[in-house]
Amino acid sequence: QVQLVQSGAEVKKPGASVKVSCKASGYTFTTYGISWVRQAPGQGLEWMGYISPYSGNTNYAQKFQGRVTMTTDTSTTTAYMELRSLRSDDTAMYYCARTTETFDYWGQGTLVTVSS
Amino acid sequence: QTVVTQEPSLTVSPGGTVTLTCASSTGAVTSGYSPNWFQQIPGQAPRPLIYSISNRHSWTPARFSGSLLGGKAALTLSGVQPEDEAEYYCLLYYGGARVFGGGTKLTVL
Numbered sequence: 001q002v003q004l005v006q007s008g009a010e011v012k013k014p015g016a017s018v019k020v021s022c023k024a025s026g027y028t029f030t031t032y033g034i035s036w037v038r039q040a041p042g043q044g045l046e047w048m049g050y051i052s053p054y055s056g057n058t059n060y061a062q063k064f065q066g067r068v069t070m071t072t073d074t075s076t077t078t079a080y081m082e083l084r085s086l087r088s089d090d091t092a093m094y095y096c097a098r099t100t101e102t103f104d105y106w107g108q109g110t111l112v113t114v115s116s
Numbered sequence: 117q118t119v120v121t122q123e124p125s126l127t128v129s130p131g132g133t134v135t136l137t138c139a140s141s142t143g144a145v146t147s148g149y150s151p152n153w154f155q156q157i158p159g160q161a162p163r164p165l166i167y168s169i170s171n172r173h174s175w176t177p178a179r180f181s182g183s184l185l186g187g188k189a190a191l192t193l194s195g196v197q198p199e200d201e202a203e204y205y206c207l208l209y210y211g212g213a214r215v216f217g218g219g220t221k222l223t224v225l
Contacts, residue, residue, distance in 0.1 A: 035214070037162075045154070045162060045205050045216040059212045095161060102152050102167030103207070109161055 002026040004096050004107035011113045012086050020110045022079040022096035029077040030054040033099040036070060036081045038092040046092075050099060051079065086114045118142060120208050122217035127225050128196045136220045137188040138206030144187035145208065151189035152207040153182060155200075156219075162205065166191060198224050 007021040022034060036048040049060035051070040058070050069082045079096055094110045097103035119141040128134040138151060145151060151169050154162040164173055166182035169189065179197070183190045189206055201224040206217040 037216075044203075044219045045156075045207075047207070047214040047216055050212075050214070061213060101150055102164055102173075103154075103162075104164050104167075104173065106161040106164075 002098065002105045004098060004105055006094075006096060006107040006110045009111040009113070011115065014087055014114055014116055016086050016114075017082060017084040018086060018112050019080055019082040020094050020096075020112070022081075022107050024077045024079065024098070027098070029072075029074060034070070034072065034079040035097045035099040035103055036068075037095045037097060037103070039095070040089070040092040043092075048081070048094075053077075053079065083112075086112075088114050090114050118210060118213075118215050120206060120215045120217040122204075122206060122220045124218070125221045125223065127223045128193070130196060130198055130224055132196050133192065133194045134196060134222065135185070136191045136193075136204055136206075136222070137185065138190070138208065138217050139188045140208055142210075145184060145189045147184070148209070149189070150209040151182065151184075153180075153189075153191045154205045154207065156203045156205065158203075165204075193222075196224055200224055 003025045005023045010018050012018050030053045033052045035050045038046050051058045053072040072079045091114045096107040098105040121139045153166040156162045165176050170182040179195045181192045204220045
């Protein structure tokens with residue numbers, strides 16, 4: 001069965017970086033894209049960007065351009081999302097989602113807390 | 117800055133019918149925006165319901181249906197059940213970029 005398993009919760013200081021992983025299984029990794037979505041406490045969903053594991057091509061939301069990098073490792077079928085220069089308003093649950101014309105399978109989420 | 121707008125909240129009676137809508141600041145929503153709908157219960161990851169306007173996933177109950185209505189994407193729930201009380205989000209595609217709506221909190225009362 002399709003599964004996306006994300007890395008554990010992180011606590012970071014302002015200005016630091018965080019790298020969240022998303023291990024995919026149960027399907028051919030290079031056939032589907034991976035999107036990253038975040039949700040601040042009590043807030044809505046926010047699309048951060050997309051990566052194609054097949055080509056490595058990325059598409060980032062304008063808000064995160066220059067501060068986010070999405071990568072994949074096809075040998076381990078793992079996607080990564082790195083966010084730099086963290087601020088307190090980056091505190092959120094971060095999700096990965098398998099992507100075609102829909103986001104059909106989601107990871108369980110990774111809570112990133114930014115606090116001094 | 118593209119904005120996707122949903123009703124902040126709606127209330128429906130059990131067994132009733134309700135329609136949630138999703139509007140784009142760029143103009144009428146068409147098939148090219150490939151509207152998706154998700155349900156989220158507090159503390160859980162979003163659950164996909166509808167893709168490409170009106171296609172249900174294999175796990176989506178038949179009481180959920182998607183359409184285009186008056187220049188917006190729409191999600192209609194018919195025969196609402198108590199377990200349908202949740203937050204609902206639409207997602208629109210903008211030629212590579214995607215934008216979520218702000219969400220609609222649906223109360224079943």
